[in-house]
Amino acid sequence: MTRSAILLLSGGLDSYTAGAIARVDGFRLRALTIRYGQTHVQEIEASRRVARALDVAQHVELTLDLRGIAASALTGATSVPKDRPIDAQDIPVTYVPARNTIFLSLALAWAETLGAHDIFLGVNALDFSGYPDCRPEYVHAFETLARLATKAGVEGTSFQVHTPLISLTKAQIIQRGLALGLDYGLTHSCYDPDPQGRPCGHCDSCLLRAKGFAEAGVADPALALLR
């Protein structure tokens, strides 16, 4: 029997790759995308393209406007920083308070409703922006919470948060995805695109993506489309 899993899908290249790995692992996917008030709404469009490419059984877009409670450069509270050192150790202003906890909670609700026990999350803890809710110890703490939070947990089952990218570099993620035949031209990563949706090339997300493609030795198809 095919097992169902929930994929938290942003429309970026990480969640696309995590979803493709879930498919290869034999999971039937349902994708959850949150419209949380992000200024880069282009990722919502990208999530639809990626959901189609992943052939998900269902794609839910949930609206949850965090702008009134969660201040971040990504929710318009301040401007997106440009050309930060890629190895900066501080947590940048693009951090959205409790975002992954909120998203995982929503995925957990859906998983429990469906009788599913698997959630895929495309976090990685190497080429990332230093967000605390991308670390392995955080993910494990969420699994513990999920077991205690739910009816399923009381009944003795548990939930697994799969993070297949967590110890990969961005280049390794891209190489893995290309080996699976993924078209990264479908994805959107930039935090601060121009009105036409073109990536700025200077935010953390653009810089990490560019570094990844450079190290992987391939051109970014999303940039090729712009030429």
Place this chain on the structure above:
Amino acid sequence: MTRSAILLLSGGLDSYTAGAIARVDGFRLRALTIRYGQTHVQEIEASRRVARALDVAQHVELTLDLRGIAASALTGATSVPKDRPIDAQDIPVTYVPARNTIFLSLALAWAETLGAHDIFLGVNALDFSGYPDCRPEYVHAFETLARLATKAGVEGTSFQVHTPLISLTKAQIIQRGLALGLDYGLTHSCYDPDPQGRPCGHCDSCLLRAKGFAEAGVADPALALLR
């Protein structure tokens, strides 16, 4: 200096009492109410009355329609059961998957944004409906998660989820609130009110409330208003 706290406010008597205890403890409150697709929207109106009575610094109502991902009698997936034994041990169909985890995550986002470290939650684990996400071990797991999830946690601070009612009976909660001068006529508890907003008197929430007032030896002012 007055410390700020986030109160998860439903409009029922528990969250009102938890908020009043927070005020007595010297916290400045901001209240968060979630419009999650509950069929008993009367509790939203009640939450506004209670927020005023508690003199909160700010009351945010957040819309997050869970109906597409979280099946429950409270989100209309099935009908609200009536006249269940009040000491039934099973988890009833009014359980909303991951609801407290979602709500606490949102409170955590707001707390971190404000620089607050305290969240008040009116759960109780005695006269309750057996929901797993009302138990002390669940609350402690959330505190652990909150520390790992956030920037504040990385910086060495932590979050406390205050559950001042967790080991009280419903009668004790009511007695505590009455001693604090609370007007429970402002609150709404029923899961299945009639179109005029009057409580059904037969759902779990009505039965627990009635038992609480009976054991406390006082009349329920919300019912008195209906006469």
